[in-house]
Amino acid sequence: MVLQKRLYYSFNGYQVPTKRRATRSARRNATFQRRLEDNQMCAFDLLATVADNLLQEKQNPTTYSDRSMGKDRDGFVKEECQNANKPLKTELSDEASCDRRCQHEFVKEGCPDANKPLKPELSDEGSTDRKGFSNISSQVYNQNCCLKEFPIHEIEGHSGIASIVTSSSCSEKFVAEKLVDGKGQNGTENLASKVELGSSGSPESIGCKLDGDVSKVKDVKFGKVPMDTGTGLCCSEDPLDEKPAALISSCGNAKLSGYDDSIPHSSLSKGCDNMLVDSRDDDENFSGCAHPSNKIKSTRPITCIDDRKIKKRLASKYHKAAQESKPDKLSNSVLDGNLKPVYSNRKNYYKSQRSQMNIPFKKRKLFKCGSDTNSNGYIRSGDTYFSLKNETNQSVSYSSSGMSKDHGTSSLGHSALRSRDSHVKLRIKSFRVPELLIEIPETATIGSLKRTVMEAVTAVLGGGLRVGVILHGKKVRDDSKTLLQTGISHDNHLDALGFALEPNFSQNLPPACATSSLRIPSADMPQPFIGYPSSPAVIHQRIQGFSNTLAEHQATGLGNLVESDHDSAPSPINTLGEKILSDSKELITVPEMGMEALAVLPGHQKSKRTEIAQRRIRRPFSVAEVEALVQAVEKLGTGRWRDVKLRAFDNAKHRTYVDLKDKWKTLVHTARISPQQRRGEPVPQELLDRVLTAHAYWSQLQTKQQLKHHSKPCLLL
DNA sequence: GTTAGGG
């Protein structure tokens, strides 16, 4: 859908603003997320490729990594940095073809002040520079801990590095691409944050790649990643001590090191998945949450990866918002019971806001993935892949474009799948954006139209979305059911299966737009962040409101499904229609809350989030509303807002008398300032004149009355 | 629950 694109862009745009310089962590977070998103796509491809290779070659990665690493490392470590605990990367680099010298140097240099020295080098030399890489890597390793401290900018500056890190195993391609491109995608930069994580290994690996040493890279990865992993990517962990297998894991390691000090290197192997997951974790961490990631990473089985992806892509935000407390919703519903609790348990994302904010990112990701990357990536929840194919054979996908095409995917999927019983592969190419009702004056500019649409979309997204599963036209609400129980199996025609983005509210749909439609409640919702338990019932209703929204894909006629929901709950929608018809005046509005929330994203999410979460969506008054307000005030006067509300806005639920009072206040102010100073939708001068007149009249009257009151008592006394 | 006003 067009909207997708818009959303995508919009998010990006928003994101940017969101980046605040305020906090390192915040910045990191934002950038990190982005990178992750960008990287993910790549990662998938890489993973797929790797997986294929592995399968075909059946090499044993583990050996590779261990061996090579071991010696190199030791030697390296001993020589260069004794201090540094994590020489692994260096090895990688060596293997990669990097010069030991460089490494050593790096190490030496890096060890002492691993944290920050890198930057300069990187920036100067660029990603290609081995030294730079080595430095980075060394730092990373050293750090395991230090990374955290890495300044994002540094990383960002070195897109190449960052990218590498991020993608880790998966990213090989990614990295390569980026390197080639130079900066690579936008995302690359973002990666930087990640870079921290993986940077260590990555730089070198990157270099190799550049050099054309793909094979090496893969090998490394492989080494790290065990063949068996159905997940392909992950190789479970490298037991190598904690030192990261380095190369392969560069990403993973990096993450670990960067994000979680404690995180085990094992994550390396995980590569892409980790990344995704990590990213999430990172987010959390950044936000201040405890880092679950460590646990996850270290502990997580390979399978987790998929889940992560899924979550991230699909749910990430939504989940957070809605589920945080309840792990299952998305994961369960969409994914399946198989999912590991690990992720499902996400920690609380701090705040709803954050989550909201995140959504965009994630969405972005989703979109991207969907459109661009999808091919590669399916998400695997637990064991389920959402690509269209069934695990082994059938490709049931909505999208006409079959997943089967993706070699990478398929191969990975299969391998991964094998490990588990049967898996259902689903491919979600894109999500349709819920229906939005927008009312805008003919005189509005295209720009304002765009903004309005954006706001509406943002509001929806910002409010938090959740994923709805539709099967045979019916919403599947029982999150606890397994796919099998629900009838979603490889044996079935997945075309009957649909996914929808639904508003995830915890509260009521507040806004339903004036009239409207569905809206997104998020703003109103109290839900927030952590553990906010939302009652299913409520949710459903809300959803209903939104129900229109769903949509699923292209080919399949999921569309029908959408409304099915209504049945369960009384839908606001119906009302909407009525309202709309009845109140021509009312706006249908477009809420925008998203912007604000987004802006906040990066940093302080917590506090703000909370606040924002509850804030109502902003619904600018339309000229018609203003006209009605003026008329009512002229008749009733100021100070009787409740009456005004009843008289002129009785049917506008979203307009409280306080709102009307505030609007009047602003109208008076607007009328007094020069037209050039006015913002927003212009209000006819005629109305403003009436505002001033009425205001003067009633003010005068009020004054008189007050005088009377005062005087009277005095007199009486 | 309303108003009024500051933020």
Add this chain to the structure above:
DNA sequence: CCCTAAC
């Protein structure tokens, strides 16, 4: 729009 004091 939110928040709060005051009514």
